[in-house]
Amino acid sequence: MIVWFVLVLGCIIGVVLPRIGLLAFYRTWRATRERELVEDALKYLLNREYQGRHATPESLSGALALPRARSMRLIEKMEAQGLLETRGAELHLTPEGERWALHVVRAHRLWERYLADEARMPLARVHDEAQRREHTLTAAQLDELEAAMGYPRRDPHGDPIPNREGSLSDVAGTPLTAWPLDTPGRIVHLEDEPAIAYEQILAVGLRLGQMVRVLERTPERLVLSDGEHEYRLAPAVAVNVTLAPLTEEEAARNHTIPLSDVPLHQTAEIVALDDALQGFTRRRLLDLGLTPGAVVYPELQNMFADPRAYRVRGTLIALRRDQADRIWVRPHRSN
Amino acid sequence: MATPEDVLARAEALRNSLPSGFRDEVVQSLYAEAERIARRAVKTAADRKYDLDQRIDRLVTAPVSGLLIMLLLLTVVIWTTVSGANVFSEMLATVLFGFGDWARALFVSWGVPWWITGFIWDGVYLCLAWVVSVMFPPMAIFFPAFTLLEDLGYLPRVAFNLDWLFRKAGAHGKQSLTMMMGFGCNAAGVVATRVIDSPREQLIAILTNNFVPCNGRFPTLIMLATIFVAAGFSGVTASFIAAGAVVGVVLIGVAFTFFMSWLLSRTVLRGEASAFTLELPPYRRPNVLRILYTSLIDRTIFVLWRAMLTAAPAGAVIWLLANIPFGNTSLAIAIAGWLDGFGRIFGLDGVILLAYIIAIPANEIVVPTMMMMYTGASMMVEGPGSSEAIRALLVEQHGWSLLTAVNLMLFSLLHNPCGTTILTIYKETRSYKWAAMSVMITLGTAFLVTFITASLARLISHLI
Numbered sequence: 001m002i003v004w005f006v007l008v009l010g011c012i013i014g015v016v017l018p019r020i021g022l023l024a025f026y027r028t029w030r031a032t033r034e035r036e037l038v039e040d041a042l043k044y045l046l047n048r049e050y051q052g053r054h055a056t057p058e059s060l061s062g063a064l065a066l067p068r069a070r071s072m073r074l075i076e077k078m079e080a081q082g083l084l085e086t087r088g089a090e091l092h093l094t095p096e097g098e099r100w101a102l103h104v105v106r107a108h109r110l111w112e113r114y115l116a117d118e119a120r121m122p123l124a125r126v127h128d129e130a131q132r133r134e135h136t137l138t139a140a141q142l143d144e145l146e147a148a149m150g151y152p153r154r155d156p157h158g159d160p161i162p163n164r165e166g167s168l169s170d171v172a173g174t175p176l177t178a179w180p181l182d183t184p185g186r187i188v189h190l191e192d193e194p195a196i197a198y199e200q201i202l203a204v205g206l207r208l209g210q211m212v213r214v215l216e217r218t219p220e221r222l223v224l225s226d227g228e229h230e231y232r233l234a235p236a237v238a239v240n241v242t243l244a245p246l247t248e249e250e251a252a253r254n255h256t257i258p259l260s261d262v263p264l265h266q267t268a269e270i271v272a273l274d275d276a277l278q279g280f281t282r283r284r285l286l287d288l289g290l291t292p293g294a295v296v297y298p299e300l301q302n303m304f305a306d307p308r309a310y311r312v313r314g315t316l317i318a319l320r321r322d323q324a325d326r327i328w329v330r331p332h333r334s335n
Numbered sequence: 336m337a338t339p340e341d342v343l344a345r346a347e348a349l350r351n352s353l354p355s356g357f358r359d360e361v362v363q364s365l366y367a368e369a370e371r372i373a374r375r376a377v378k379t380a381a382d383r384k385y386d387l388d389q390r391i392d393r394l395v396t397a398p399v400s401g402l403l404i405m406l407l408l409l410t411v412v413i414w415t416t417v418s419g420a421n422v423f424s425e426m427l428a429t430v431l432f433g434f435g436d437w438a439r440a441l442f443v444s445w446g447v448p449w450w451i452t453g454f455i456w457d458g459v460y461l462c463l464a465w466v467v468s469v470m471f472p473p474m475a476i477f478f479p480a481f482t483l484l485e486d487l488g489y490l491p492r493v494a495f496n497l498d499w500l501f502r503k504a505g506a507h508g509k510q511s512l513t514m515m516m517g518f519g520c521n522a523a524g525v526v527a528t529r530v531i532d533s534p535r536e537q538l539i540a541i542l543t544n545n546f547v548p549c550n551g552r553f554p555t556l557i558m559l560a561t562i563f564v565a566a567g568f569s570g571v572t573a574s575f576i577a578a579g580a581v582v583g584v585v586l587i588g589v590a591f592t593f594f595m596s597w598l599l600s601r602t603v604l605r606g607e608a609s610a611f612t613l614e615l616p617p618y619r620r621p622n623v624l625r626i627l628y629t630s631l632i633d634r635t636i637f638v639l640w641r642a643m644l645t646a647a648p649a650g651a652v653i654w655l656l657a658n659i660p661f662g663n664t665s666l667a668i669a670i671a672g673w674l675d676g677f678g679r680i681f682g683l684d685g686v687i688l689l690a691y692i693i694a695i696p697a698n699e700i701v702v703p704t705m706m707m708m709y710t711g712a713s714m715m716v717e718g719p720g721s722s723e724a725i726r727a728l729l730v731e732q733h734g735w736s737l738l739t740a741v742n743l744m745l746f747s748l749l750h751n752p753c754g755t756t757i758l759t760i761y762k763e764t765r766s767y768k769w770a771a772m773s774v775m776i777t778l779g780t781a782f783l784v785t786f787i788t789a790s791l792a793r794l795i796s797h798l799i
Binding site (some may be wrong): 150300 | 350358359367370392393396397398401496508535606607609613614615616617
């Protein structure tokens with residue numbers, strides 16, 4: 001009898017206890033969920049404003065996949081908090097709302113940078129993970145993350161990362177669909193939404209920083225080449241790829257091959273580390289002496305040809321294929 | 336006079352005007368300067384040693400010869416350790432236990448109360464002596480042998496050969512080295528993960544190291560394989576079956592290492608920093624003094640000291656549990672009785688569970704603690720002398736079956752790291768979270784696997 005009494009009492013205490021009880025957990029969870037919703041809404045509105053279009057309650061409930069009534073409540077609440085104002089059917093961010101929205105965008109892009117560079121997560125998964133993590137850090141923690149990564153300016157898709165004050169530089173470039181034929185250009189931005197188009201771009205093998213030219217353009221398809229491979233894209237997908245003209249240094253980078261393609265026992269000279277190689281991996285490779293201008297010599301390979309060991313500056317360093325793929329070299333004519 | 340704030344603000348403004356590749360340029364200029372100095376100061380002659388190195392490299396990384404050399408060296412190291420340690424261990428035990436008996440007799444002759452004598456000499460000292468005599472010899476042989484291979488420059492080639500396996504599991508090739516070190520001692524294996532310079536892969540190696548059975552667990556595995564698994568066979572067949580069972584258990588552990596590495600790298604650890612590089616240093620003439628120093632002082636004594644720190648209190652607890660009366664038995668037997676029902680679910684029993692709980696400091700004392708409870712002794716004992724007698728004691732008096740033996744082998748392989756290793760994981764990661772995680776992962780796996788085998792065994796016996 002007394003055991004049951006204690007058990008029931010224990011359960012009740014466990015539920016209602018402030019801060020560590022189940023009820024308190026549920027409340028915190030609800031509040032977090034609510035804040036995440038507000039932040040997602042702010043991000044959506046900011047995005048619409050950059051596109052020069054205005055959001056409506058309908059488009060908001062569509063973007064957040066919320067029932068109509070629920071999104072109306074959300075809008076009322078955000079209006080009361082002074083984050084947005086309605087003008088007719090249009091929703092506009094207040095300066096306060098814009099400041100917060102920029103914070104979320106900054107968090108999202110810094111996380112993407114971190115996940116892609118430091119955690120080497122595949123690019124196709126980076127966006128979703130950042131979507132989850134963007135709500136977790138305070139502004140001060142974001143500053144720390146930014147400093148730890150060496151103040152990156154763009155996310156892995158080429159979008160600018162807002163700085164602490166919230167200013168945002170724009171990406172200058174031309175969509176692939178409007179790029180002149182047969183002119184070399186560098187990919188400066190890959191739009192990551194919608195995800196289907198982005199996955200297609202990644203699937204054909206295009207990546208940020210790659211140098212390409214347009215060989216052929218018809219209403220059905222675009223054919224690109226980076227001098228080695230040909231890439232085919234539907235125009236609806238190609239519009240999500242932005243190009244910019246080459247700088248002089250980049251033009252010199254042409255006619256290089258990945259280190260992984262250099263045959264065993266043939267020397268080559270490093271021209272550049274790929275832009276897609278950032279953060280921890282890049283620092284490590286540079287520290288080991290794989291700097292532009294260094295001479296490398298593939299000396300050994302494992303029984304599956306991955307990893308291979310390269311002699312560089314007198315030491316033997318093993319690299320996996322996925323890393324050697326990102327190091328651009330010019331092979332020497334003969335040994 | 337500029338204030339610190341001014342300087343920071345100026346730095347902030349200047350930073351934005353830097354080109355994006357300025358870090359590359361910094362490193363490049365450092366290397367250019369180093370090259371300039373080296374060119375002036377260093378003369379290179381035609382290098383014979385370089386050719387030899389290359390020839391060895393080709394031999395040890397070639398598909399067939401590379402694999403053969405690796406297996407051969409590993410077998411030699413483990414065989415030397417196991418056979419050499421036995422002799423050494425017995426000598427050490429004779430000395431240490433002899434001293435304990437002498438000291439106890441001295442206490443008795445002084446008229447010290449039995450519970451003080453018992454607590455100190457049958458509890459704390461006995462446990463310390465046990466841990467030292469079982470743990471020290473294998474480590475004193477294994478670590479120098481391993482360090483010799485390390486000093487020669489051979490070990491990075493093993494990592495190079497095996498990297499393809501580890502890459503598929505999301506881990507680093509050097510994890511093969513920390514796993515081999517784990518055969519010597521998991522705590523040393525955890526310390527050895529420092530060679531993995533990528534944070535995520537290092538954490539994977541730390542959290543999965545315990546799936547490699549260490550020196551402390553091998554005797555248990557060998558005993559169970561000999562007495563139970565190979566019981567129905569005789570002579571040479573029996574030793575092959577026993578050896579096969581131990582190798583099988585080790586392979587299961589390796590399989591779990593890969594599976595868990597794969598799982599961790601895709602779940603909890605996916606956000607940790609990661610990069611792969613592996614330096615293959617030139618081969619060197621081994622330096623015997625350095626080998627002895629690093630293997631004996633840095634590794635053996637270091638691990639042994641930590642083990643002793645955790646063994647002393649465990650010895651006290653074990654003695655207390657065996658000597659505090661409870662009803663008409665001891666507290667230990669009573670607790671084992673309460674745990675019995677829970678243990679049966681996993682094909683084990685209460686004594687085994689209690690032994691694993693109180694012998695957490697070191698796997699070496701699990702069997703003596705179990706034997707203490709099974710024989711009803713008041714301190715840790717080795718149990719009956721012959722394997723027939725042990726078999727009789729466990730099967731006839733305590734209801735063991737083949738399932739109990741197999742599940743105990745599996746539990747011994749997969750259960751939580753010993754106290755020393757947990758402490759080392761905490762010291763290496765500086766985080767309670769990872770230390771707790773290492774316990775939960777292994778203990779969860781151990782209970783899950785033994786539950787499955789026990790259920791299967793029950794199902795089969797039910798059907799038949």
